[in-house]
Amino acid sequence: MRAKPEYRDRDETEVAVLDALADRRDEGMTVFELRSRTEENIDRIEDALAALKADGLIEVEDNGERTVILPGEGVVGESLPDEDESILDQIRKLLPL
Template sequence: MRARREFRNRRDIEVAVLDALVDRHDEGMTVFELRAAVDADIDTIEEALSALKDENLIVVEEADTGVLIHADERVVPDPSEAVEEDASLFERLRERFGL
């Protein structure tokens, strides 16, 4: 599952982290699980988490197993909403030129 469209206008790594967290919204993720899900080094992931935390887009909680990170409720799309996939560049050009 992907983060809501209004939260996707940010750095690629931040979007990737949000998407991973939205995908596992109920159970949350550890930093190590995020590292496995996102193609970036740990320092880059930590910078992204810091930026997302500053904007209140993620929630960090202490659990028995360690620290869990969740996407904020407003980032998670409503299952009843129609999921809009981003059109590829080719599809947008084809629509624009009527091909």
């Protein structure tokens, strides 16, 4: 999964964070998981998280044991089709045959 196209013109680190969160949109990620996934330094990730939070593109949940970051509603785009899947295969999935 990836962030929607309208969010892809942001800072490179912000887009990397959104894409990482899109892959785990249900369970979210910790800051350390984001760091390992985006391969950015912690300062850049903190700046990206602050900007994304200010724009309402991420949500932060603290369940007592750990703090996780989730993508905001409407930030994640549709899943990309399999590269091996032909256009006909994609159409067959859509039509009740």
